[in-house]
Every structure is written in structure tokens, then in C-alpha cells.
Amino acid sequence: MSTATADSATFEERMPDQLSRGQALWGVIKRKPLGLASAALIGLLVFTAIFANVLAPYHPLAAYPEKRLAPPSWEHPFGTDDIGRDVLSRVIHGSRISLWVGLLAVGIGTFAGTIIGLLSGYWEGWLDLGLQRAMDALMAIPGLILALAIVSVLTPSTTNAMLAIAVVIVPGNSRIVRGAVLSTKQNPYVEAAQALGCRHLRIIAKHILPNVTAPILIIASIWLGNAILIEASLSFLGLGTQPPTPSWGLMLSSTGRAFMEQAPWLAIFPGLAISLAVLGFNLFGDTLRDAWDPKLRRRG
Amino acid sequence: MHKYIIRRLLLAIPVLLLASLIVFGLMRVMPGDALTALMAESGNVSERELQKLRKDLGLDLPYYEQYLIWLWQMVSLDPGYSIFTGEPIPVALKKAIPVTIELALSAMILGLLIAIPVGVLSATRQDKPSDYVGRLVAISGLSLPDFWLGTLVITFAAIWFGWIPPLGYVSLWESPWTNLQQFLLPAAVLGFRLSAATMRMTRSTLLEVLREDYVRTAWAKGVGERMIIYKHALKNALIPVVTIVGGQLGTLLAGTVIVETIFALPGMGRLTVEAILFRDYPIVQTNVMLVAGTLVTLNLLVDLTYAWLDPRIRYQ
Numbered sequence: 001m002s003t004a005t006a007d008s009a010t011f012e013e014r015m016p017d018q019l020s021r022g023q024a025l026w027g028v029i030k031r032k033p034l035g036l037a038s039a040a041l042i043g044l045l046v047f048t049a050i051f052a053n054v055l056a057p058y059h060p061l062a063a064y065p066e067k068r069l070a071p072p073s074w075e076h077p078f079g080t081d082d083i084g085r086d087v088l089s090r091v092i093h094g095s096r097i098s099l100w101v102g103l104l105a106v107g108i109g110t111f112a113g114t115i116i117g118l119l120s121g122y123w124e125g126w127l128d129l130g131l132q133r134a135m136d137a138l139m140a141i142p143g144l145i146l147a148l149a150i151v152s153v154l155t156p157s158t159t160n161a162m163l164a165i166a167v168v169i170v171p172g173n174s175r176i177v178r179g180a181v182l183s184t185k186q187n188p189y190v191e192a193a194q195a196l197g198c199r200h201l202r203i204i205a206k207h208i209l210p211n212v213t214a215p216i217l218i219i220a221s222i223w224l225g226n227a228i229l230i231e232a233s234l235s236f237l238g239l240g241t242q243p244p245t246p247s248w249g250l251m252l253s254s255t256g257r258a259f260m261e262q263a264p265w266l267a268i269f270p271g272l273a274i275s276l277a278v279l280g281f282n283l284f285g286d287t288l289r290d291a292w293d294p295k296l297r298r299r300g
Numbered sequence: 301m302h303k304y305i306i307r308r309l310l311l312a313i314p315v316l317l318l319a320s321l322i323v324f325g326l327m328r329v330m331p332g333d334a335l336t337a338l339m340a341e342s343g344n345v346s347e348r349e350l351q352k353l354r355k356d357l358g359l360d361l362p363y364y365e366q367y368l369i370w371l372w373q374m375v376s377l378d379p380g381y382s383i384f385t386g387e388p389i390p391v392a393l394k395k396a397i398p399v400t401i402e403l404a405l406s407a408m409i410l411g412l413l414i415a416i417p418v419g420v421l422s423a424t425r426q427d428k429p430s431d432y433v434g435r436l437v438a439i440s441g442l443s444l445p446d447f448w449l450g451t452l453v454i455t456f457a458a459i460w461f462g463w464i465p466p467l468g469y470v471s472l473w474e475s476p477w478t479n480l481q482q483f484l485l486p487a488a489v490l491g492f493r494l495s496a497a498t499m500r501m502t503r504s505t506l507l508e509v510l511r512e513d514y515v516r517t518a519w520a521k522g523v524g525e526r527m528i529i530y531k532h533a534l535k536n537a538l539i540p541v542v543t544i545v546g547g548q549l550g551t552l553l554a555g556t557v558i559v560e561t562i563f564a565l566p567g568m569g570r571l572t573v574e575a576i577l578f579r580d581y582p583i584v585q586t587n588v589m590l591v592a593g594t595l596v597t598l599n600l601l602v603d604l605t606y607a608w609l610d611p612r613i614r615y616q
Contacts, residue, residue: 137318140592144554145572149588152576153326229445233558236447237573252448257562260455267455271448279443286439 021214021292028291035287041280049095056089060246069263079265081255087265090246091273097158097247098277102227105162109169109227110220116170117177118204118212122185132178135171143168147230151239158231158247161240165227176219180212187211214292221288225281232274248274304607312596319592320374324367327581357383357582370585379586384578389586392571399469399567400556403490406483407559408552410491411498412545416538418495419502424529426507434499441496446555450489450562457485469566486563490555494548501544506537539606546602553591 029035048055064084072079078087116135120128138146150164184190185208193203232249234240241247243254248270256267354360357380358369373379379389422434458464465485470478509515510533518528557569564570568587575583 133314134318136315137322137592139550140315140319140596141322141588142550142554142591142595144557145588145591148557148572148576149323149326149584152579152584225443232445233447236445236558237561238577249445249447252451257451260451261458264455264459267448267451271445271452274448275440275444278445279439282439282442 024291025288028287032287032290034283035290038280038283038287041276042284045095045099045277045280048092049099052093052096056086056092058086058089060090060093061085061244062089069259071263072265078269079263081251081263081266082259087251087269090251091248091269093246094248094251094270094273095277097241097245098228098231098274101158101162101165101231102224102281105165105227105231106169106220106223108163108166109223110173110216112166113170113173114177114212114216116174118181118208120174121178121181122200122204122208124182128178131174135174138167138171139175143226144230144233147234148237148239151234156234156239156242158241158245161231161234164234165230168230169223169227173216173219173223176215177212180215181208184208184211218285218288218292221281222285225278225285228274228281229278301607305604308600308603312600316593316596319596320371320589321367323585323588323592324370327585328363328366374586374589380582382575382580382583384575384580389583392583393568393586393590396566396568396571398471399565400553400560400569402472402479402483403486403556403559403565403567404552406487407490407494407555408545410487411494414491415495415498416502416541419499420506420529420534422499422503423506423510424525434503438496438499438503441492441494441499444493446489446493447558447562449492450486450559453485453489454562465563467564482563482565486559486565490552490559493555494552497544497548497551498541501541502537505540506533509533509537512536542602542606546599546606549595549598549602553595 029039062085064080066084067076067080068082068084070076070080070084076086076088078091080086081090116131120131141149147161147164147168150167151160154160154163190203190207193207198206231240232247232252235247235249236253238253241250243250251270252267252274255263256270260267351360358366361369370379377390381388382392385392418434418437422431422438425431454464465482466478469482472479506529510529512533515528515533518532523532553569556567557573559565560567560569561573568591572584572587574580575587
């Protein structure tokens, strides 16, 4: 009887701790409208980036000087810029740069941060002290300023902006992974694995890493929004993506500001695109935290 | 408390030294050296002139010597000259620092004035429409790029009110009215961005505190809502808010870079961006180091204040 009840228990009736991560996430997305909104925004961004060539009505670099600074119309829903390029097509193609830079920067930064955090937390001692002081030193320099300094050394480009953002991500990430490793290490199963004579690498890969993936993924999703924002800021300052490549930050700074009073659509649409993308990832980070953070899960 | 202060001070020194190594190293990994890059861009400079400039700037010395000289210059508050304008860096900084301090302080005050009332409203009206609006405002503050918000604010102020903030910088003592007009919009843009995290923190800590036993006891005693929220709950809820405000100093300093560039305020941020664009590396390395030093010092002060407020921290 009790088994039958347990089997037939609905999703909401089951204890949160019994749910898999995917189920917990789906539960929160279904329950909270903001979770659903974040999933929709990210879905839209990914879809736009993948099918940019199909979705964009014009080539992003095709200029029609006779139509320069044309206001939004059926032909050009987001208007045209100072040399007659279709703003909608450029915004659609800009999603590729933002998503690409965001994903790669966060991927590289998270990977490096995870390795440092795992080494630091697992071995502790001098290695931990040295690595964490270096991370503190990197964190002492505000993210955007560090990224600016790195790009100034490497010369401005999309790839270098991406590398600079990855460096900015590493210290915070390593600190979170280190904390998670330190607490996971206290579990009896890790001590048991050590007592059985498992190699360190095996203990880290098989027993510790799977238990610290939740904080890693939560922080990565939050960083995706920040990475998009930093890339846009760098491009806005002329130190990220270079013209004529369509990047949202660059569109805002190059033509958006110069023609703002004459043609406000040049600044409104790229800015809106950045905001929606960042909003999507920020909300998704919150949703992941609601679903996977044990403290929040217990609170329901 | 003394032991705690000494321990924190000792930890801050290696962090600052490592930060200085990172900044110095960054400026030296550039292919060739900074001067070659600079001259390649301006062109038309003979090898002899280049050698002379390199010698004048000490770039012909071994790296460790250059680093030690630079470190000494930083400690003795004499970081040298700008390559581009020839102006002594302390003179440039003396003009730029007050602008950034005024912007940062006014943004922080405006940020707190927005964040705390909205955070309280959100927490006391949990899951009501006003809570959703408050949370939406907070998440928008985190998502709207400040350069976009700044551009929109300038443009719409010009289109709707026919008003643009006066250009340049006039000090508060010289003309308070002009100064207010120059700083109102940039401080509001930066303050709005800063308010987001503080608002979220105020909401979540106040929600926790409102569920504490002593608050329930106060309700049971028949204490009024206003008294419970402001006298009993908010005071305790604000302690973690101090940390989040401290943690935002980095965002604040980075924010000034963008906001100063948009509103043409001649502060540290704009000076740094211009130095980067002109490859004026002595200014870049001095400014970045100064920002790192300020951040470490302010964070230290925040931690010490926090430890003073909450004795459990200093005994950990």
C-alpha cells in the first residue's frame, strides 16, 4: 500500500531531495513564472544565434546608402543605420558574437577555475595558500578594469575580449569550487575511498567532482550574463569586437550614440537585445539556485 | 580584535604585492615593449629616438629592476610621467580622483536610497504585486547595461526636456548648482545599477529575520508593524547588507569607467580608458594598481567593521 502510494505520488508531493537535478529544475521552471521566462529568453537567444542566416532578412554588412537612417518600417522593422544597413539583421547576427563570447569565455574560465579550486581544496596546505592568494590578487582588480588591462596588452578583438573575460571569471569560480570541495571532502565516502587506497586523481574525478557540479553550473549560468555584459562594455569602449562585425555593444557605441537624437532606434534595439540576454541568464541562474541549492530546496 | 586586525593586514600585503606583479607583468607581456607598440602606431620615429625614450623610461633595464623601481615609485607616491602628454601622473590623478570619489559616493548614496525602501517593501509584501515589481526592478538593475541606460537618459533628457548636462567638470565648491547638474544623471545611472544587489540582499535577509522567534514574540506582544519592521527586524537585517555594499565597491569602480566615459566626466575611469586607447602604460599600470589598492583597503575596512559589529567573525 505504502509502495503504491509512493509510486503514485505526484511530482510536487515527493521530497525535493528525492528528485534528480533535471527534475528539480523542471519543477522550479514550472512553478515559477520567472523561471519559465528565463528558459524562454535563453531559448530565443540560442535559436536566433543558430539560425541567424535564415532569420536575418538582409546580410548584416549589406549597406543601402539610399535608405540611411530610415525609421522602423515593415521593410526594416528595427530601421537602418547611418550607412543604410538593416539594424534587425545586425541585431540577429550580433546574438552570435554575444553567445559565442559568453559560452567560450565562461567555458574556459569555469574549466580553469574548477581545476584551481579542486587542487586548492583537495590538497590544501601551501598549494592552497599560494593559489588562493593569487586568486585574491586577481579579484582585487575589478572585472571590467582587469579585462580592459588585458585587452590593452593583447590588442582589441573579439577573441582577446573573450580571453580577458575568461581570466576575470577564474578567481571567483575557483573560490566557490574550493569551498565546495572542502565540504565534500568531509564526507565518509571520500575518507573510505582514501582508506581503500584509491589514487588522488580517481577520488577527485569520481567522488568529489560529481558532487561539486551544482555550484559550478549555477555560477557558470550567472557568469554567462556577466560575460555578455562585459563583452558589450568592452566593444562599447572600442576594445572588444571591431567594426564592421555586428556586435551589440559596438552598434551602441559606434552609431547608436552618434545618431541617438536623429535615430534613437540605433541605440534602443541593440541595448534591448543585451538587456534581454543578460536578464535571461540572470533569471536562469536564480532558477538553478532555487532548484539545486540544498538550503533553498529544504525551505521549499 | 587586535589579533584579527593584524592577521587581516598581514594577509592584505601579499595580495597587494601579487596584484602589483600581475599588473606589471601584464604591461610587460606585450609583444616588443609598450614603446615599440606606441611608436609603431605613431610611425616616423628613428631607432635612435626610440632608444633614448626607452632609456629615459627605464625600459632598457632588466624586468626585476623595472619592477622594483616601479614599486618604489608607487610606495613613494611618485609614479612617473604620462608617455603621451608628458604630464606627471600625480598631477593627472589629482584632477581625476575627486571626480571619481564624488561620483562613487553620490551613486552609493542614491543606490542605498533606492535599495533599502524597495527591499523592505518587497520583503514585507512577499509574493504581492509590489514584491514582484520590486524584484523586477532589482533584476533589471543587474541586467540593463549602464552604458545603454546612460545613453538613453542623456538622449531622452535632451529630446523631452531640451536639457543636456553641462559638459566638463566644475567642482562642488566652485559652483554647487552646475556640479549637481553634472553629477545627477551619472550618479543616478550608477546608483540604479548598484541598488539591485543591495535590494535583493535587503529583501532576503529581512525575510529571514522576520521569521525569527523574537519577531514572532514582538507580534504576539501586539507591537505595531512599523515598530517591528524598522526597530526590531531591519536593524539586524542590515548587518549582511554592509558586506554586500562592501562587495560592490568593485562594481562601483568599474561602473565609473563606463559612466565617466558616457557623461564626459574627467575622472579616473575615463583617464584609464584613454590611457589604454593611447597605450600610455605608466598611467594604466598606476591607475589599475591604485584601484586594486583602494579595493583591498576598503574591503579590509568593511571586514573590520563587520567583525566589530559581529564578534563571532573575529573569533573564527
